[in-house]
Amino acid sequence: MKFIATSLLLLEAASSLSIPMSMGVGNSFGRTFRISTWGESHGGGVGVVLDGCPPRLEITREEIQKDLDRRRPGQSRITTPRNEADAVEILSGLNPENITIGTPIAMLVRNKDQRSTDYLDNDMKVAYRPSHADATYDAKYGVRAIAGGGRSSARETIGRVAAGAIARKILHKYNGIEILGYVSKVQDIETKNVDHDTFTVEDVDKNIVRCPDEEVAEKMLERIDEIRTTGNSIGGVVTCIARNVPAGLGGPVFDKLEADLAKACMSIPAAKGFEVGSGFEGTLLSGKEHNDEFYIDPETGATRTKTNRSGGIQGGISNGENIVIKVAFKPTSTIGQKQGTVTRDGQEVELRGKGRHDPCVLPRAIPMVEAMVALTLVDHVMMQVAQCELFPNEAPMELQPNPMGTTAHREGGPAVFAAESKPDKAVSQRVDEE
């Protein structure tokens, strides 16, 4: 009773002071580089407001459109045939020379090819589509945009992909960071033959499945076609790599880099699992097998790891190796086959999905995963610069830790390192951990 009374008092105080009490809205992501997306599948359009973008950066509409084109429907026979050009309009935040001016960047994509007649009217007879967001949105809000799944539609991701294109550009300019995703698994068909140090976006986009291993891609495509023609759907795994990420990104406890990446990726529609580095498979190894041994790179003098089971993150902080994550996507919920469900007024019925949908979301999930990884990394880069690089470390070189990672190098070059190195020296250090 006491708790309730206090809460009510707080609410009252908040409303009289007009303190925003809407803490659970969930449409924004990021701290320093912050996006808010908006829009429903069958409304006027969808988009994003991006706040915190650094000023004096050149952005062209075409750069953003390139990523949106990889996401858009109607790309191939294995994606939904809904025909949307998804042409982005940039409404604010750029000057006439297309330079960011530090103010919020608003981007809009208008919906063109919605066919709301494929959906029933918003009445009590409306059946909840199994495993969709229909029933839970209704339980939460008591009202919902039925057509096309409303806000739970993959169209919502347009805003993230548009902002992600800007994040990608900043990361590239900052440290040559590249973010590349590919389809690594469709059902049980998997590739382990992709060289994470060298594969390119051209390799990924060579086929409509977006798997750079051509042989495996063929098999995946066959499986998707098989499923598609029966009106069913399948899922799989997207692997995403971030190259040239400097060491030091990430927070120590709640904002560990992998924790933020997990949240980012699990917020993508149809995502059901997240792994970093060795992931769940790592549990099969012993500590000796799993540890990534450190060594000194003879070319750069930097501290590197021989293997990368950590997936580029140790202690929640990037170690300068490739960041390697995996995201599991469930089979698309919309299928063309009959399944049991209930209506809004609590009647049991059978429902066969009509309307257009993807038989396998994986190929279109690639730009979504890349965008969420880019947004997470740029947020952490900006926080790192703000906290740790505001005052550069001016300690003498010999008192600074040896630089780490693929893009780091030791001042004075490898010659200094060679003179100092003492191979074959085993050290014994006391450990006393909890």
Ligand SMILES: *[C@@H]1O[C@H](CO)[C@@H](O)[C@H](O)[C@H]1NC(C)=O
């Ligand atoms: C700015 O971008 C628009 C759209 O991409 C383009 O048409 C225009 O020429 C650009 N302006 C300048 C000054 O480059």
Ligand SMILES: CC(=O)N[C@H]1CO[C@H](CO)[C@@H](O)[C@@H]1O
């Ligand atoms: C940068 C990077 O990814 N480092 C290593 C990760 O591990 C693989 C081998 O497992 C190495 O080839 C990479 O160089």
